[in-house]
Amino acid sequence: MRRFAILDILIEFKYVKLGEAGLTGEKARKLTAEELRSLPAMISQMETARGQLKRYGDSLEKKYGDLKLRRYAVVSLGFERIWWEEVDH
């Protein structure tokens, strides 16, 4: 029986080094959200995270049945920027 209105949270973290994105810290900080989301290294990590969330989240739901599971992909670019997405079932 569920007792409290708290969600079950699953987060997949990915990290892209500044060097891999070909950026300096300063340049990374100045990126717009759209520019951040169009960097190839970021896109590739986001895709990987999505795939893992799907597989792992599905197996959790199958196992526990009554989860209120929400899934998130969090990709960080150095210690400068974060791109996150909620991933549907």
Add this chain to the structure above:
Amino acid sequence: MKFPYGISDFHALIKEGFYYCDRTDRIPSIEDTGKYLLFIRPRRFGKSLLLSMLRNYYDLARKDEFETLFGHLKIGQDPTSLHNRHFILQWDFSCVDPTGSIQNIRQALYDHVNSCIKEFMVYYRPFLSEPVEINENNAISSLRSLISSVRQTEHSIYLLIDEYDNFANEVMTGIRDEQDVYKALVHEKGPLKTLFKSVKSAAGEGGIDRIFITGVSPIVMSDITSGFNIAKNIYLLPEFNDLCGFDEFEVTELIEEIVQSSEADQKNTAEAIGLMRTYYNGFTFSPESEQRIYNPTLTLYFAENLYRYGKYPRKMLDANLATDEAKLEYIAQLPRGRQMLLNITREKELPTVTDISDRFGIRDMLTDNSRDFAFLASFLFYFGVLTIHGNTADGELVLSVPNLVMRGLYVDRIQRMLLPEPDDRDEGRSAAKGLNTQGDMGPLCEFVEQRYFQVFHNPDYKWANELTVKTAFLTLLVQRYSLYHGLGAGNRSGICRSDHDRSTGYAPVCDIGYPDRVQVCQTR
């Protein structure tokens, strides 16, 4: 049922019919192990009660009470020949004021030793023929006088020292300026070293026959070691793994008894035990043992709540334990301490060490450049922040945070290390709440981007890597939920079922052991 929460007087505990977890069967083994013993355990683990039990057992003035005190206990059937054969001299160094200059501390130490000797003289007056001279300015001279008086009798002293390193630890983990005072305390002519030297010489002459010393770490002993190199370390021996604390069987018995004798009849015993395991269990002190030991203070706190009110305590952590964070604070100040603290949050890469150092001094700690942080890890082990988790295939020891209570204290400390400003922490918590209740990830990511990432730009964190990002989120998500269980009235929970926890089927919040994944579930 009466629960001896906070009671460490064995005599009162037995006379007044409190619950006692019988450890008297270890007396023969303690006697056989050696005459001068050092036993180390974290705070609030029942060390003082152990000493009090030994005191009552060996005290020659309590011979008439032996049957009342021990007759119904395991040792009662087959006592050793030494029972009620000794004078007991007991010191408790937690009574020594650690503040002020080295002269102040010396006097405080002398005052304590002198007052114990005075009590001794009053208590044992009928047994002593020679007078003891107290020297108020030099307790070592009083001790010599006491020894010579005792040697006129046919008995010798059993010296019990409780919290031998208490005031020295206070000095050591105090503000940086006090490091000089610590050095002065333990150095060649320092008061602590001098006192232990005179104890050693009294032991050599036969006035003191046996010594049992308890404390939280071997650091002070190592630093005074040339003054007192006779104590045998018994704290890592498997036969004493459970000398203090309760094992799983004893906890189960206790809970079953409560459920049967109280209003808690509708309670599920297995559920209560599962909860205790998650929050309190998990200490293994001997590398040779696999037995996990419950913190007795927390166990009794939980048991008393269950017995009195028929339900679990609202807050799983007893406030008495919270003061342990001073030790984490100390570690966070040390050159490589911060890195060590953050590393421990990664469940998949638990710290491994070749061995727990059984003797290491303050200098080893401050200059710990070992690849595996051996001394820092040992320090945290002795203070109960880390425990032995198991062995690697090639025989190294794997260490981990023992249970959810320690993990909560620990994560909270890391959060404060990373975010020293209370306002920042409040903002972080409120962002985390948004995620946990509304599924709102935006504010949390924004917070990490703007606050945590700034911290990691600081040269102090130049070793930070991609896994540090997960740690940042963890400190925010775990913190709020970890010290409250999910079964009481109105609290959110922080336990999730997973395959990760080998013993319980319940795993600590948030971390299922993958380096880049976080999961927060709630108890059902």
